[in-house]
Amino acid sequence: MIYPSVNQFEMNPLWQQKKLRDFCKANVTQHQAMKGLPEIAEERRKTIAQVCIRWVYQTGATLVVKSYNKERLKQNVDIFDWELSKTDIEKTNGIQQRKMILREDLVSVNGLSPYKPLQDLWDVEL
Template sequence: MEEVHGLGLAKSIGVSNFSCKKLENLLTLTKIPPAVNQVEMNPLWRQEKLKEFCKGKGIVITAYSTLGARETLSGPNRVMESQVLKEIAIARGKTIAQVCRRWVYEQGVTLLVKSFNEERMKENLDIFEWELSKEDLKKIDEIPQSRGLSGDFFVSDDGPFKSLAELWDGEL
């Protein structure tokens, strides 16, 4: 990718799902640091350590799964089912999705949204003219952390990652 960048065929280089340890290792091997690290981030998976690490290295975080994720289509979505987030949404006259996306935005993180529904697209834009209160943020900080996607499908005795701890470098 550095060669592609050097040829002017890419403006920036980015990575996805890199932990602090993987980023630190990458930074020792490359001339061009990644501009962005795209990772799962939402009120139930806040990524505080990674956020601070990236900020210190000038790497922008882009959040995906801002509304949570499910390992399977039949599994629960702990973000959208969070009673704390539901109470904040009701008090603010917003949806849980808007609360989640506003929270990500207030973290200084860029975020990805996906919708083909016109009403949801409008809802996605309605996160800018209001703020979460200090009380809201305190309640969110008290929600137990839970990764939406464990990454089991990346773990294999024959692959580079033999366990989830190895895949996520202990940042479970």
């Protein structure tokens, strides 16, 4: 079997996708992320977005950050001259997980729909 060299999926402190990240790591696939925090941000004098981006970076994922706001773009790349502490990482890793976009209307509930069941579409680590 040939595994992809990069697997792009949503990853953020609220949807960490640990099983998928472990699979990628075990199969030498680089994962690329697309998207307690206020307290950490305040302590670090950073924005919540910067803390989230730094967390993704410290997990070893390749980042995709974007904004149409020039000031936020500058903030998004201002994450390389500081680090989250081990405690910050543990706090962030402990955040209760939830799906960012619930689209149950696009899944099969009773097997009569052309769509897949929810468990086939989402990592069921919740």
